[in-house]
Amino acid sequence: MRHIPSPIATASWGQKIRTTTGNRMIQSKLPHVGTTIFTTMSALANECGAINLSQGFPDFDAPGGLREALARHVMAGHNQYAPMAGVMHLREQISAQIRQYRKISCDPDTEITVVPGATEGIFCAVMACVRPGDEVIMFDPCYDSYQPCVELAGGRAIHVPLTAGTFALDRDRLEAALTPRTRLIMVNSPHNPSGSTLTREDLLYLQALVERLDLLVISDEVYEHLVFDEAVHHSALEFPGLRARSFTLFSFGKTFSVTGWKTGYCVAPPALTAELRKVHQFVCFVAVTPVQLAVADFMRDEPGYPATLAAFYQRKRDLFCQALAPSRFTLAPSAGTYFQLLDYSAISREPDSVLCEQWARAHGVASIPISVFYESPPQQHYLRFCFAKSDAVLTAAAERLCRI
Ligand code: PMP
Ligand code: GLN
Numbered sequence: 001m002r003h004i005p006s007p008i009a010t011a012s013w014g015q016k017i018r019t020t021t022g023n024r025m026i027q028s029k030l031p032h033v034g035t036t037i038f039t040t041m042s043a044l045a046n047e048c049g050a051i052n053l054s055q056g057f058p059d060f061d062a063p064g065g066l067r068e069a070l071a072r073h074v075m076a077g078h079n080q081y082a083p084m085a086g087v088m089h090l091r092e093q094i095s096a097q098i099r100q101y102r103k104i105s106c107d108p109d110t111e112i113t114v115v116p117g118a119t120e121g122i123f124c125a126v127m128a129c130v131r132p133g134d135e136v137i138m139f140d141p142c143y144d145s146y147q148p149c150v151e152l153a154g155g156r157a158i159h160v161p162l163t164a165g166t167f168a169l170d171r172d173r174l175e176a177a178l179t180p181r182t183r184l185i186m187v188n189s190p191h192n193p194s195g196s197t198l199t200r201e202d203l204l205y206l207q208a209l210v211e212r213l214d215l216l217v218i219s220d221e222v223y224e225h226l227v228f229d230e231a232v233h234h235s236a237l238e239f240p241g242l243r244a245r246s247f248t249l250f251s252f253g254k255t256f257s258v259t260g261w262k263t264g265y266c267v268a269p270p271a272l273t274a275e276l277r278k279v280h281q282f283v284c285f286v287a288v289t290p291v292q293l294a295v296a297d298f299m300r301d302e303p304g305y306p307a308t309l310a311a312f313y314q315r316k317r318d319l320f321c322q323a324l325a326p327s328r329f330t331l332a333p334s335a336g337t338y339f340q341l342l343d344y345s346a347i348s349r350e351p352d353s354v355l356c357e358q359w360a361r362a363h364g365v366a367s368i369p370i371s372v373f374y375e376s377p378p379q380q381h382y383l384r385f386c387f388a389k390s391d392a393v394l395t396a397a398a399e400r401l402c403r404i
Contacts, residue, residue: 029151029152030148030151030152033148036144037054037144037368037369037372038054038055038056038144038368039055041054041055041356041360041366041367041368042054042055042366044357044360044361044366045360045366048360048361048364049364050360050361050363050364050365050366051364051365051366051393051396051397051400052366053365053366053367053385053386053387053389053397054356054360054366054367054368054384054386055368055386056192056259056337056338056339056386056388057253057259057260057386057388058257058259058338058388058389059388059389059390059393060257060388060389060390061257062256062257062258063256063257063298063302063305065298065301065302066256066258066294066295066298067294069293069294069295069297069298070261070290070291070294072294073289073290073293073294073297074290078289078290078293079289079290080289081285081286081289082114082286082287082288082289082292083286084277084280084281084285084286085112085113085114085277086112086113086114086115086265086286086287086292087114087289087292087293087296088108088109089292089293089296090114090292090293090295090296090299091108091109091112091114091265092108092296093295093296093299093300094106094108094112094114094265094267094299095107095108095112096299096300096303097299097303097306098237098267100303101225101306101307102235102237102238104235104237104238106237106267107270110270110273110274111267111268111269111270111273112265112266112267112273113265113266113268113273113276113277113280114263114264114265114286114287114292115249115263115264115265115266115280115284115287116262116263116264116284116286116287116288117251117253117262117263117264118220118222118249118250118251118253118264119145119262120262120280120283120284121247121249121264121265121266121276121280122145122146122149122186122218122220122249123145123149123152123279123283124266124276124279124280124283125218125247125249125266125268125272125276126146126149126150126152126153126155126184126218127149127152127153127279127283128247128272128275128276128278128279129183129184129216129272129275130150130153130154130155130183130184131153131154131155131183132153132154132155133154133155133156133181134153134154134155134156134181134182134183134184135155135156135158135179135181135182135183136150136155136156136157136158136182136183136184136185136186137158137160137174137177137178137182137184137185137186138150138157138158138159138160138185138186139159139160139161139162139169139174139186139187139188140159140160140161140162140373140374140375140376141162141167141193141194141370141373141374142159142186142188142373142374143188143192143220143373144372144373146186147159155183155184156181157375158177158182159374159375159376160173160174160177161173161374161376161378162191162194162196164378164380165332166196166333167191167194167195167196168196168202169198169202169205171205174209178213182213182215183215183216184215184216184217184218185206185209185210185215185216185217185218186217186218186220187206187217187218187219187220187236188219188220188221189219189220189221189233189234189336190221190223190224190226190227190231190233190335190336190337191336191337192222192223192337192339193337193339193341193368193370193373193384194332194334194339194341194370195332195333195334195335195336195337195339195340195341196333196335196336197227197231197232197233197234197335197336198234199234200232200234202234203234203236203238203239203242204239206242207239207241207242208241210241210242210245211241211245215245216245216246216247216272217236217242217245217246217247218246218247218248218249219235219236219242219246219247219248219249220249221233221235221236221248221249221250222249222250222251222253222254222264223254223336223337223338224250224255225254225255225306225307225309225310226254226309226310226313226336226337226338227310227335227336228310228313228314228317228334228335228336229314229335231335231336233336235248236248237267243269244269245269245272246268246272247266247267247268247272247276248266248267248268249264249265249266250264250265250266250267251263251264252264252265252295254338255305255306255309256295256298256305257388258291261288261291261295262287262288263287263288263291263292263295313338313387313388316338316387316388316389316391316394317334317338317340317387319387319391319394319395320340320385320387320394320397320398321340323394323395323398323399323402324342324398324401324402326402327398327401327402327404328344328346328347328404329342329343329344329346329347329401330342330343330345330346331343332382338386338387338388339384339385339386339387340384340385340387341370341382341383341384341385342367342382342383342385342401343380343381343382344381344382344383344404345380345381347404348381349381351369351371352369352370352371352381352382352383353369353371353372355369355383356368356369356383359383359404363400363401363403363404364400365385365397365400365401367383367384367385368383368384368385368386369383369384370382370383370384385397
């Protein structure tokens with residue numbers, strides 16, 4: 001007979017654990033990590049009543065049809081575990097969308113995994129392929145979750161700065177950072193926080209590099225549909241040699257304005273997908289069932305929706321930038337994402353992390369300092385502003401910024 005511990009036995013066992021822990025210092029596995037800048041700045045904005053252009057999320061609601069679909073699926077009783085790799089209806093819609101937008105076939109069964117947010121997908125991809133001692137290249141400024149994932153896997157994050165001013169890939173610096181221990185390269189395009197995009201030539205170059213050196217890639221493409229002007233999003237999936245070595249991550253939070261639903265997906269070749277799922281099943285196991293069903297229905301019913309996003313956000317970017325024309329800020333180019341960098345060097349030479357707090361309190365607009373996304377922040381003076389906001393909020397924020 002299996003031994004089922006009684007509540008008393010469990011309690012004393014629990015106590016023993018507590019005693020043991022109490023005698024031993026907990027050694028942080030992430031000693032340099034605090035609360036994320038997004039949480040910190042949103043909390044500050046709330047505390048001082050500032051307009052919150054810091055953390056990236058829309059202040060407007062998701063499409064009505066999508067929200068109704070979620071309510072419908074919850075009320076219809078679709079509230080238990082989904083299959084581990086994701087509801088097949090959703091994986092089929094994802095495959096159809098990739099075919100529609102990228103002209104590429106992906107097998108929903110062996111190449112697509114639904115994940116509870118790109119953050120979880122990135123974590124699982126890193127855990128699946130990085131071993132102690134491996135080096136992982138990431139480009140600064142880089143998204144805050146990358147380095148902790150690598151460190152938790154026992155790997156070493158190697159930071160390669162993007163070109164100052166343009167935030168383009170710097171091939172010489174990348175090549176100088178490669179060693180026989182390099183295992184993985186993490187790229188993000190369209191790029192948070194700069195809004196730059198990788199060109200077709202960049203991806204062809206990366207493809208040749210990873211094939212030659214037998215490397216893996218994590219391609220974070222959560223802003224894939226948010227590209228402006230002449231910029232085109234090039235996915236790692238479009239380059240067969242790159243695709244064969246890549247985990248490519250997407251987020252419904254961005255595409256459907258539901259960051260709080262924390263659902264996205266990872267596309268990877270079958271062998272990489274199998275390894276990703278081995279980790280995913282023990283991290284979250286599954287993404288939320290009714291959310292998956294709602295997103296799948298919406299993708300089936302409104303296949304053209306993602307194509308509307310570029311014009312929608314470009315208009316918001318332009319509205320925000322035009323309203324800032326009389327200000328003392330200089331606008332950096334934003335080819336994609338829903339972020340705009342403002343260069344404040346004509347106003348102040350204070351560090352960005354000092355100014356963003358000061359200005360949230362004194363001028364009522366919260367932003368993100370980009371130095372926190374660097375291993376060694378260069379001499380530059382940028383703050384990041386999120387323009388996924390209503391026109392009235394963007395105008396009010398710009399008015400306040402013009403007074404600085
Ligand atoms: N990568 C980048 C570059 C991001 O900006 C974000 C945040 N939104 C994520 C990944 C995480 O996406 P999700 O909310 O789906 O976890
Ligand atoms: N990705 C969002 C941003 O860049 C924030 C996500 C988060 O708060 N973790 O602002």
